[in-house]
Amino acid sequence: MILLDGKHIAAQIRSELRTEVEALTANGRRVPHLAVIIVGENPASVTYVNNKIRACQDVGIEADVIALSDNISQEKLLLEVERLNANPSIDGYIVQLPLPEHINETDIIRAIDPMKDVDGLHPYNVGLTAFGLPSIVSATPKGIRELLARYDIQTEGKHVVVIGRSNIVGKPMAMLLMQRPYLALSKTASAALGDATVTVCHSKTRNLKELCLTADIIIVAVGQPCLLTADMVRKGAVVIDVGINRVPALATERGYRLVGDVDFKLVSKKCSYITPVPGGVGPMTITSLLQNTLQAYMMNNSQ
Numbered sequence: 001m002i003l004l005d006g007k008h009i010a011a012q013i014r015s016e017l018r019t020e021v022e023a024l025t026a027n028g029r030r031v032p033h034l035a036v037i038i039v040g041e042n043p044a045s046v047t048y049v050n051n052k053i054r055a056c057q058d059v060g061i062e063a064d065v066i067a068l069s070d071n072i073s074q075e076k077l078l079l080e081v082e083r084l085n086a087n088p089s090i091d092g093y094i095v096q097l098p099l100p101e102h103i104n105e106t107d108i109i110r111a112i113d114p115m116k117d118v119d120g121l122h123p124y125n126v127g128l129t130a131f132g133l134p135s136i137v138s139a140t141p142k143g144i145r146e147l148l149a150r151y152d153i154q155t156e157g158k159h160v161v162v163i164g165r166s167n168i169v170g171k172p173m174a175m176l177l178m179q180r181p182y183l184a185l186s187k188t189a190s191a192a193l194g195d196a197t198v199t200v201c202h203s204k205t206r207n208l209k210e211l212c213l214t215a216d217i218i219i220v221a222v223g224q225p226c227l228l229t230a231d232m233v234r235k236g237a238v239v240i241d242v243g244i245n246r247v248p249a250l251a252t253e254r255g256y257r258l259v260g261d262v263d264f265k266l267v268s269k270k271c272s273y274i275t276p277v278p279g280g281v282g283p284m285t286i287t288s289l290l291q292n293t294l295q296a297y298m299m300n301n302s303q
C-alpha cells in the first residue's frame with residue numbers, strides 16, 4: 001500500500017506557486033490578492049480560514065479576512081460581495097461555508113463575480129466544468145485530481161465510485177473524472193485525467209457495498225466515520241478519503257481527533273493507494289484555492 005501524501009504534494013505545489021508569485025514581483029507586477037469572508041465564529045470554519053490565510057502567506061499571496069457578525073442580514077452580506085466584485089485589487093475571494101441558516105447560500109454564491117469565484121462554486125464555473133471546458137474548478141475535486149496525477153494514477157477506463165453528491169465535492173468530482181480530458185488547452189498534467197466510468201452514490205443508494213466492490217477507485221465524501229469498511233473494498237483499489245470528522249479523544253489537548261470516512265486501519269491493508277486523514281485531501285484543497293487565486297489573477301490581469 002502506498003500512502004497518498006497530500007501534505008508532501010501540497011508542499012511541492014506551493015513551492016512552484018511561490019516561484020510563480022516571485023516572478024510576478026520581479027517583473028514589477030503586484031502580488032495576487034485573496035479575500036475571505038467569514039460570517040460568525042463556527043470553530044471549524046475559523047480553523048479552515050486561518051489555514052487558508054497562512055497558506056497564502058506561505059506562497060506570497062496577499063490575503064485579507066472580512067469577519068462579519070453571524071446576525072448580518074442577507075442584504076448586508078450581498079453588499080460585501082458586491083464591494084469585492086467591484087474592488088480591482090481583489091483577484092479572487094471566497095465566502096466560507098456554511099452560512100447561518102437565515103442566509104440563502106445559493107443567492108450569495110450566485111452574486112459572486114464568476115471571474116473572482118476561486119471556490120469554483122458559481123453556476124457559470126460549474127457549467128463550464130460540466131461542459132469539460134477550462135474553468136475555475138472547485139478546490140477539493142481539483143486537489144484530488146492533482147493528487148492522482150502526481151502519483152501517476154490513471155483514470156481512463158477505470159470504474160470510479162464517488163460516495164456523496166454534494167455541490168462542493170461529489171458532483172464536481174464526478175464531472176471531472178467522467179469528461180474527456182482537455183490537456184491540449186491546459187498547462188497542468190492533472191487536466192489529462194478523466195475518461196473514467198463514474199458511479200455516484202448517496203444516502204439513498206441501496207447497494208453501496210456491491211457497487212464499491214466493483215470500483216477501481218473509491219472517493220468518499222460523506223462525513224461519517226468508518227462509512228467505508230474493508231469488506232466494501234476490492235483488493236488493490238485506490239481509496240480517497242475526503243471526510244473530516246471530529247471524534248472524542250479525551251487524552252488529547254483539544255479533546256478530539258480528526259478521522260476520515262474510511263476505516264483506515266483495515267482498508268489500508270487491502271488497497272493499493274490511500275489518503276490519510278489528516279494529511280491527505282485537506283492540504284490539497286487549500287493548495288487548489290491558492291492555484292485558483294493565481295488563475296483568477298492571470299485571467300483578470302491578462303493585458
Ligand code: NAD
Pocket residue numbers: 140163164165166167168169170201202203204205208221222223224242243244245281282283285286
Ligand atoms: P455534505 O454533507 O454536503 O453531503 C454528504 C453526502 O453524503 C450527501 O450527498 C449524502 O447523500 C451522502 N451520504 C450521507 N449518508 C450516506 C450513506 N450512508 N451512504 C452514502 N452516502 C451518504 O458533504 P460535503 O460537504 O461534500 O462533505 C463531506 C465530508 O467531506 C465532510 O466530512 C466534510 O467535512 C469533508 N470535506 C473535506 C474537505 C477536505 O478538504 N478534506 C473538503 C470538503 C468537505
